[in-house]
Amino acid sequence: MQLDAESLTESESSLSIAVLVSVGRHPLTGRPRRADQDARALEMAFSVAGAAPALLHAGPCDDPSEDALRCYLGMGGGTDLDSLIVLEQTADADIIPALADELTALGPQLVLCGTRAETGESSGMLPYLLAERLGWPIITGVAEIESIHEGVVVALQALPRGQRRRLSVRLPAIATADSAAPAPRASAYGPAMRGALTFSNTGSADDEARQDWLVSPARKRPKRLKIITATSARERFKAAAAKSQGGGGKVLKDLSPEAAAEAIQALLKEEGVLR
């Protein structure tokens, strides 16, 4: 995963990357842990030669979540990573302003995080809102960072069924790690315990949007049965492996951004999302 030493220039050897990490939740037992995609994001940061990743967490911080956060520090053995900045927030704060302020102060060229958190709203909106606020481009679902050269990052975006799309984006940018990104290294107890949690004093802004929400436990939704009328084993296998194909849809290529935006808007109107 290490990038070629050749592709490095002076400025890149001091490339600053911030990795946003959250407290995860084990799917079976619900115990706090490092969030899988966030850990992959950190692993991705390590894969960029010469990068010195800074860890950033915004959210409430109690003992169990501190242990979980320390798991990210535990990945830093043998690297320079030995501290994590915690922006302590109330449980129902909007963490975007605090994160944006801290990132502006830190001034990283690349921000990495998981695609979606394992706790909280888990809406996957954070990277978008942050990108919007900072006015940076965003690359979602990255499987691998191929190179960072002269202020441009080349990344492979993970698409369904193992497909990849190569994207070049000018820095500074936000990239989110997909579950297809390389598995994170183990977290070692020693560096995890020795690492420092630096608390940064930022106020928490109330999440106004959330105040009007009604939160209720999720219900299991009925699943539509897939009726397969295959006659041979090969057909059955194909049907099982196939992703559900949306009926219509168009592939638009080589459009100007304006034309693309119009096409999307037209679709949203058609579907009744925009009125």
Added chain:
Amino acid sequence: MLDQLLPVLIIAALALAVVGAARRVFLWRRGRPSPVAFFSGLISMPRRYLVDLHHVVARDKYISRTHVATAGGFVVAAILAIVVHGFGLDSTLLAWLLIASALCMFVGSLFVAKRRADPPDRLSKGPWMRLPKSLMAFSLGVFLVTLPTAGVVPADIGGWALAAGLSGVVAWGLGEMFLGMTWGGPMKHAFAGALHLAFHRRPERFGGGRSTGLKALDLSDREAPLGAGKPEDFKWNQLLGFDACVQCGRCEAVCPAFAAGQPLNPKKLIQDMVVGLAGGTDAGYHGSPYPGKPVGEHSGAPHQAIVARQGKALVDPETLWSCTTCRACVEECPMMIEHVDAIVDMRRHITLELGVTPDKGVQVIENLIATDNPSGFSPDSRMHWAADLNLPLMSEKGSADVLLWMGDGAFDQRNQRTLRALVQILRAANVDFAVLGNDERDSGDLARRLGDEATFQSLARRNIATLANAEFESIVTCDPHSFHVLKNEYPELGGSYTVYHHSTFIADLMANNRFQVTPWKGNSVTYHDPCYLGRYNGEYEAPRNVLKALGMDVVEMQRSGYKSRCCGGGGAAPVIDIPGKRRIPDMRMEDIRETGAELVAVGCPQCTAMLEGVVEPSPQVRDIAELVAANLVEPAPQKPLSPSRPTVEVMH
């Protein structure tokens, strides 16, 4: 002329030896502090040497007799030579004694020479091949120069040429025996060995005792590096212990990983630690290498990493992960060196500091942290195996005579048959028992042997807290690993219990006629001693008694009892699975086949899994509990053991 030369030679050799000794002590003291009982250790040293050490040496009668003659002769001869020739004490009696002891040593050295004429592979060559000659030089030289002192020959016999020749021989002998002892020659084992016996970190082992539990790591000191990453991270008396190795290769001869061609040789490992503590490369090693790893490519120093993040250092991680922690090496080592402690210390560093535990190990650790069992099953499903058994729960009952510790075998279909058999026996014997149910967690055995002391302590502490809420007289388990950890490793963390392996408990029930069995009518049976029951806990008798009480004729394998060969299932070895030329369970199955037995009785879920994993056709593998349950007279109050029944009936 000899009169003037001898004192000079002896005093000079002694002085240099003292300098060497000081340097060696300094090397050991680079290790971390470890409190020892200094004076009582020194005082009990001769006893430990004469009784405990020789108890192990005496397993090889040839070498024990040889050693008594050579070492005994040498100690007496050396002291007398210093007195008679060094300080010139003129006593005919002492001179005669000196002559006698030198002769005794000489005879011994003849036998050493004979063993060395065509040495077995396990012995180191190199400087060790000159040792018999050096022993002869010393004994013969001392013998000859003492003849005039005893008045046998006139003092002025021979000319200066003879005197010079004799002094040369004596100088050679002195060089090997006195200088070599403290400057790193083969005789170092005598000096370091004596002190190692005095300051052993497990003094409980002397006088027939047993001390096998791993020692807890202090996790509260956040600054101290965890485990042994560099040679100087070992405790000082561990370093001293490494230095005591006499390179006899007994450990190598019994090591299952070495025999399987995995890259581990306990003798080489100890020698590598010596290289590390003194600094240098392993090029000076003249024994069998780690299988598949040439000698001379590794090097180290007290402050250098033992395992490199990248490339080579002193030891490769595969070597450390090959060990099954079977303790066969420790059991066989005449110098009572603690190989397993050292291996686990280095694994601790790999896992806790470097975080480069091999993949499967990481998965197991993550599962243990998140789900309290190594396979990542939901902790709520621990009792599923017993859905139809209506087992009494401690949380409801509050107290029972016996707490049945299920172990992670509760998740394993094969072991569930053993557990059901055990429950059947307990019920037939009317034992008042209960289980912790879903409140039970993994004992921590696997985490600890993977080097993850933090997860071990977390599991242990939580188990201890759960156990504190239950009232029971004893714990019974069919898993020797849980048995060992609960019995020997929890006390250090504050949980002391009476723990029985199910074979001990069943043997007791049978001795008290708590249930009736029909006599066994099958063919011959052999018994495989699980390492964690036998060598770790000294229980060799109870399982055999149970089998005998069943009317079985137990044929012993050549390697049984304390010599039992590991099944390959311990110490997280199957998790990491370092490739070798053969598989350890295949070799063990060979041992079993050699007896001609049609069935092998076992007492451990790991052994069952490993031995049943051997390609058929092979003898059947049955847990002791299954064998007893199948022969219970009383009609079973529960459903029959459907999966195992047919095979059992065939054997009737």
